[in-house]
Amino acid sequence: MDINTIIQGNCIEELAQLPDNSVDLIFADPPYNMQLENVLYRPNNTKVDGVDDEWDKFASFAEYDAFCTAWLTECRRILKNTGTIWVIGSYHNIFRVGAIMLNLGFWILNDVTWYKNNPMPNFLGSRFTNATETLVWCSKGKEHKKYTFNHKLMKKYNGNKQMTSVWRIGLCIGKERLKGADGKKAHSTQKPEELLKRVILSTTKQGDIVLDPFFGTGTTGAVAKKLKRHYIGIEQEPKYITLARNRIDNVQEYFEEAGWVEE
Amino acid sequence: MDINTIIQGNCIEELAQLPDNSVDLIFADPPYNMQLENVLYRPNNTKVDGVDDEWDKFASFAEYDAFCTAWLTECRRILKNTGTIWVIGSYHNIFRVGAIMLNLGFWILNDVTWYKNNPMPNFLGSRFTNATETLVWCSKGKEHKKYTFNHKLMKKYNGNKQMTSVWRIGLCIGKERLKGADGKKAHSTQKPEELLKRVILSTTKQGDIVLDPFFGTGTTGAVAKKLKRHYIGIEQEPKYITLARNRIDNVQEYFEEAGWVEE
DNA sequence: TATAAAGGTGAATCCGCAC
DNA sequence: AGTGCGGATTCACCTTTAT
DSSP states (O other): OOOOOEESOOOHHHTTSSTTTTTEEEOHHHHHHOHHHHHBTTSOOOOOOOOOGGGGSSSSSHHHHHHHHHHHHHHHHHEEEEEEEEEEEEETHHHHHHHHHHHHOOEEEEEEEEESSSSSOOOOOSSSSSSSSEEEESSSSSTTTOOOOOOOOOOTTTTEEEEESEEEEESSSSGGBBOTTTBBBTTTTOOOHHHHHHHHHHOOTOOEEEEEETTTTTTHHHHHTTOOOEEEESOOOOHHHHHHHHHHTOOSSSSTTTTTTTO | OSSSEEEEHHHHHTTTTTTTEEEEEEEEEOOSSTTTTTTETTTTOOEEEOOOOOOHHHHHHHHHHHHHHHHHHHHHHHHHEEEEEEEOTTTTTHHHHHHHHHTTTTEEEEEEEEESOOOOOOOHHHHHHHSEEEEEEESOOOOOOOOOOOOHHHHHTTTTTOOEEEEOOSOOOOOOOOOOSSBBSSSOOOOOHHHHHHHHHHHHHTTTTEEESTTTTTTHHHHHHTTTTTEEEEESHHHHHHHHHHHHHOOOOOTTTTTOOOO
16 A cells, blocks of 8 residues: 555545555545535625535435445545544534444544634624534544544643643635635635644654545645655545645655654 | 423423424423433433444434434424524534434524533543533524524624634533532533523524423523523423422523613 | 735625515 | 515735835
8 A cells, every 4th residue: 555645536436445454544524515505795795705616516415425424434444443533524514424423333532623713704694603613533433442642742732731622723824825826725625734733643653644535735645744644645636636746745844843742 | 382381291292292383492402421321212212221232332323313303303393484493412412413403404504612611621631621512503494594693682792793603601510500409410411501691692582482392400491581581391300390490480580681682 | 114004815504675 | 486686794814005
């Protein structure tokens, strides 16, 4: 099995090629199935650039459930018994994803709340500002108790207090956000590196293999490399793979070299 | 339909007695101690003895799902078209509950995170401190857009900035926590009044009817009375009803009388 | 050069009514 | 059900332009 590589292809089909019990961590950022229909305007009459990508469209709940059941089934097979899996989502999809994971035998360890510093407000005053996304963190099953969790390291990272399941992190904006030739965002849902840093620091050791079945522009790979972990990415869109390869090639293994190892 | 009353009986059976389109708000805090304490509920809310093998584990999920499908179906029937429903849970159950609500046609407006000031630490250092519970807030369906939401009031309540979906509230402790004759907590999952205050303030008007199918010690009723709303509670355990009646009788309608009305 | 003002933007299921 | 239009509605952070 090749490591530090990006596989171009269909997520479920490519997962099926990977061997049993072979990766230490899985981070998955699947399509959320947002179901946006109308154009939303800000109070100053500019348009909100919503997620209208084809990869986020599903015909029905049943189709979305079947898709998630398929890729999550493969993920559970591929995961080592000492490994864990993270899946991120919003209220649009995370309840379905979480229920499917339970049905497949995954054992939930935490539901981590990404509490955004700077969420987009609700412009019409019709709801509360949607300020979070949710990460479900699971072991392979109730009986698999010897999973990696770097408790002391995360406590140190958190000012010597036990880290909680609420992570206050800003959106991926500014210099970190990859831009296309037109100056627009290159990917509609790029995640902040701080989020992946916490995921990888807390639940892998140096040299471990991290699998990301929805690699996108490669945030998981970039952070894995910085932290001296290995990565395997699967991504369908060639344009994202090009961006990710270039990004990761330019990454240095510099992330606070000495500090971030569990004692 | 009687208001400001507590109905003793089985949740699903008593919900079935209530008329269509008759309540303005539902707040539900269903049981969620599935695997944790090996207590499971059948669809008729009777307890199931805990079991450990894989087949029965799946059967247990199925029975919990059937139970939730039953009471949530009744809730949707009873709810006015202008009403909304809140359901609170933890990672043990909220994914199943959320998926069922979507399947029944409820339309999620927000997933609100109760971010606890003072959560119990993870003593073994095997997970992150579980610092949240989740509230799913839904309208009756995608097509029902004229639900009550007191946006300006919540903005005022929140220091003149739009309230977000993260609510920082402490656990119910101290004087607020009801104690039994033995000095121990009278109910294992009593919710803080601040939580219910935000729920009721944001999504009802004075004089509205609030239904709580899992009334417990009556936090919903007590806060509803303080805020000049009406309540209907359903509770199976007579000992909790006694506590709740006494509690609500001693409540005064004093909660910042003039201030908390949407302009 | 420094500071201030103006403009852009983020995984968004964001309205109500008349015709 | 679709279309069109009046009217109410926003927070943090980054970039660009102006003073």
